[in-house]
Amino acid sequence: MAHRKNAFHVFLVTLLGAAAAPSLSVVSGGVSSAAWAAPKGTVLKIAGGKEIESLDPILVDGADAALVARGLYEGLVVSDPKTLEPKPGLAESWKVSADGLTLTFKLRSGAKWSDGSPVTTKAFLAGWKRALAAENGAYYASYFDVIQGAENYRKAKTAAERDFTKVGIKAPSESELVLSLVQPAPYLLDLMTQPIFAPLHEASFAKHGKAFVKPENLVVTGPFRLAAWKLKDKLELVRNETYHDVRNVKLAGVTVFPVDDAKTAYNLYETGQVHWTRRVPLATLASLRTRDDFHLERMLNTVYLRFNTTRGPLKDARVRRALSMAIDRKIIADKVAREGQEPARTFVTPGLAGYTSTFAIEENVEKAKALLAEAGFPGGKGFPATTALFISDEQSKNVVTAVSAMLKKNLGITISPRNLERGVYYDALDALNYDIARSSYTAKFLDAKSFLDKFTSQNTYNNLTGYKSPAFDTLVAKAEAQSSPKERARLFAEAEKVLILDDAVLMPLYFNTSINMWKPELKGLHTNVLDVHPLKDLSLESALVKK
């Protein structure tokens, strides 16, 4: 009997111990596995968005990853935090030839990696070669296509075809880099601020392979080093003391908390656990707009409906134009999307320096009805059942439902909103197995090309509408080959008119906004149309005062 009692007591103790054991490590406070401990004091805390998928510079994707990556990797050029103008980074200067086809960069003398070794042009050759190799999976390898031979290199099917010496990237010395372009590219300097153009620390990569991005292995050129990275918990950066401009880096460190839920991000901000949040819940937006710490800025992002031009009534451009004219975009932006967006009657966002769209979609229900009748559907009669796809999220659902309701009321046609899981949605787009689909596009660089070259006939993997127009293709090609910025802008504007007004391949709805809230003590942060915020320029004023 005694041993039965003991067994029971052992059971109870085990059960309580299993519950208590985790809490013992709570008492001990847990241990950070940081490679370097983040210093106390001037550490900026940010509630980011979704978790960063990779810090490999050639795989960085998304605004949240770019925020951190720009702090770790400085390339030849960096962005001005206010104007987004390209400024010297690791390149102290550059020259552009008169015909715009040759760029020569001079590396800053004394530039060092975080391990103290000097930065040379070899590192850029290694990094860019790695970005162009298709097996490394760089999403944005096509950014290099404007450089001679780059497109052939990345598309090469055999080792013989793959010859980096044929690519127009040369390093005549350890401090000089020369790029030879296929055509003038005024946007290239802006593009080169992206992490994919970062140099590669070859010794670290040779030693660790793909594990070179781990905190204990990563060697960087930027103002910060990676101290620790725990997925879905936090990412810690510390100041890089070998950075060439470390005197002007006022933050000792940055901690980014990936937060999926907008309400949680906002709560962290309100309770002072973070200095800066990049997300707020939709429900609180109206009450936040009047606050001084609330910052709304138009982004180079357009939300639109995409038409499948290969099937059904939407093959007819008159039908597409009719649909595009029959909705009220102001209601959709103000009453449905409700995040301070502006109605979009063009595709390229206003605010792109040096570019102005030459048209605006006319919202005119009577003209839309007439067009639809001309196309064979008077009063909407005979218009077949049509669906509009969107990926499951509240705002997309509301917007697509609102558009469907407007088209029903104004044209008498039935468009059924259909919510699809993400993978199924992309499959449908890939296979052109859809009628209408809700999409959005964010420009990656400050040029109309970023918006428009997606829809050429050759760009099948981004076009996803079946649209093929020799006129549009020709205009885009001519614009890209232009060295005169004015003529370039004029040709792109003409191409945009063909795409949106004449052929109505896309139905722009609204231009998205970026929302940021930051504490008054955070200085150096500015809103801009790309929502790019170099961490180097930030400081926490109260921490400086304490010193």
Added chain:
Amino acid sequence: MFRYVVKRTLAAVPLLLAVLTVSFFLVRLSPGSPFQREAELPEEVRASMEAAYGFDRPLPEQYVRYIGSALRGDFGTSFMYKDKPVREIIAEALPVSARIGLLAMGFSILVGVALGVMAAVKQNTLLDYATMTGIMAGKSIPPMVLAPVFVGVFALGLGWLPVAGWNDGAALNLVGPVVCLGLYDVAAIARLSRASLLEVIRNRYIQTARAKGLPEWRVVLGHALRESLCPLVTYLGPALSSILIGTVVVEQVFNIPGLGRYLVAAATNRDYTLVLGITTVACLLVVAFNVLSDLALAALDPRIRVQ
């Protein structure tokens, strides 16, 4: 008992294989791919990636290769979190889920058993009715509702607790997730304990204990409670494994880096390797906790022999 443990462990192998097989084909046959994004990959990049991951091979061959790696504990690299092997992600997330899950279960057991015992001892009194009504009300509030309310009251309102975050498992950061998760099971545990205790205290040996003049608290806690815990132990096995993996909402609201959030994100993004890795862990946990549950049952009740 050792033979029993070995036998149950070996029996888990075909179960694990079956779960892995079904999961593998389910994820691979569902529409979409891990390389899909709104801005599509260039064709040559997609082709290279598919070759690198073996997607260009016939599906049965991919299956055999995958199972071979999985049985060696190598689940590959996550498609989403490209810098991290799946093993590393699980090694970081599982202890977090385990800590919260075990604490939550401990909380549920302590509170649930206490309430159940109290209700049973005071059967058909106001205290019994109030207790049962209260716990049923608690059961009706799922964690996805309770968690934001909890944050609103204790973090934002009273300022007693942090709003969210893991903070290396600091005590204050654990309170919210543990209570919100644990409260849901309190009802089931309290009801089980009450019903089971009511049955046990009718036994003759309990009457004998009372007749011998033992105080009531010793009769209940020292004699009746032990046998009444048997149904609870049977419930705890599966409950514990589901609490470790199924905590998505609480992890989301409190921003906890646990396994639940990974599983949902992995499924949505067709991260095949991560889905399969977490599924394997979930299967192993179910088996492990069921075995532990059986062993605990045998320890509690001498009439049960593990065979």
